[in-house]
Amino acid sequence: MNFTKIARLSAALTIGVLASLTPAQMAAATGTTTLSYNFDAPGQLANDFQSYVASGTVDQVSDGGISNSGSISTHDDAANAVFQPKAKFTIGPVGSSYSFSSFMKSTGPNGYSGFGFTATTPSAATDSNVNGGPFRPIDALGISVHGGGYVFHNENVNTGANWDVDTEGVTTVKKTTNPDLLGTFSPDDWYRIIFTIDRTTQTTFDIGVEVFPCNSAGVLVADTPEASFRMLNQAAPTLLAADYIYSYINFSGFRVTNFDNFATTVGGGVVVEGAPEGSLSGDIPTDDVSDDLANTGGSAEGLADVAALALVMIGLGLIVIRSKRRSTRN
Incomplete structure (x- = not known):
């Protein structure tokens, strides 16, 4: 399994989710x-x-x-x-x-x-x-x-x-x-x-x-x-x-x-x-x-879901990177 690719994919997905969802929530909140x-x-x-x-x-x-x-x-x-x-x-x-x-x-x-x-x-x-x-x-x-x-x-x-x-x-x-x-x-x-x-x-x-x-x-x-x-x-x-x-x-x-x-x-x-x-x-x-x-504004629940998803993806990326480093040392 290519751990480096998985880590990069996690980071990319995190950035993509935040880029696509956060602006929509902010735009709704100011409308x-x-x-x-x-x-x-x-x-x-x-x-x-x-x-x-x-x-x-x-x-x-x-x-x-x-x-x-x-x-x-x-x-x-x-x-x-x-x-x-x-x-x-x-x-x-x-x-x-x-x-x-x-x-x-x-x-x-x-x-x-x-x-x-x-x-x-x-x-x-x-x-x-x-x-x-x-x-x-x-x-x-x-x-x-x-x-x-x-x-x-x-x-x-x-x-x-x-x-x-x-x-x-x-x-x-x-x-x-x-x-x-x-x-x-x-x-x-x-x-x-x-x-x-x-x-x-x-x-x-x-x-x-x-x-x-x-x-x-x-x-x-x-x-x-x-x-x-x-x-x-x-x-x-x-x-x-x-x-x-x-x-x-x-x-x-x-x-x-x-x-x-x-x-x-x-x-x-x-x-x-x-x-x-x-x-x-x-x-x-x-x-x-x-x-x-x-809803005229991004709800607190909606923003919380986005933040939780982003944290999960970041955490997954860190775990994969750490596992890769350990396997390299061994």
Whole structure:
């Protein structure tokens, strides 16, 4: 047996495995993935979401959405409700980013709707009008919007203001000239809302909201937001301590009558699990996707397997080389 050839083969295989697998894992870890729901397929809200409806009627309907497509409807009445996709996320390392977006039809006289992250499951014990604010998960890191303003949520703290004013503790990127933003800036009451979270340190996040008036076909009135605000250095200890977190949608009072095209985009090593088939887009490693697991980053288990295989191959090479040397001496 040619021991030298075996040793060389072990080394070559080790290098090949590391060269072929490690870049794929690293590329996946730095990519972005979007989890989206258009509410066109019947039963999407009932099958892919958990919910708690404290009052009113909120369900999926076949019309009323963007271009009269399927949507979530409050049936033109007040409601307090939280809907949570069954898909779950890891919190992600420093540098991770999260973006939530949807189209909302805003016609009600008073109330809120919004979204964000929670570590809870919808229930009477975990969803409420926290400290007199909008109905939402009690540990939410999120946003609620209404005609004249917004409310940032960080667990039990609500920070609210109007669209046309500067507020202490809130960074104004752009304020509007008319306080009734979600009542007058759209030709037919539709608005695209975007909420962002950026993990800036081990213990804090920066969060922000943007509002884009649009028409009923989802065409934006302008490419830049009509209003944009941020809050910096937000601690969210409950979310940081959780093994998994979930996106959510909240309805509070009578504001949004139809809600459509809900999307959560994550990047920087965040893992998505339990996403329904066809709901993911973006950077999805083909070797990591199954019916119940879609991974935007290389999993710890996957990297461990690669490292273990490499160590075995290196060890085999060293053993063979040592055996060759001993046989030569003898």
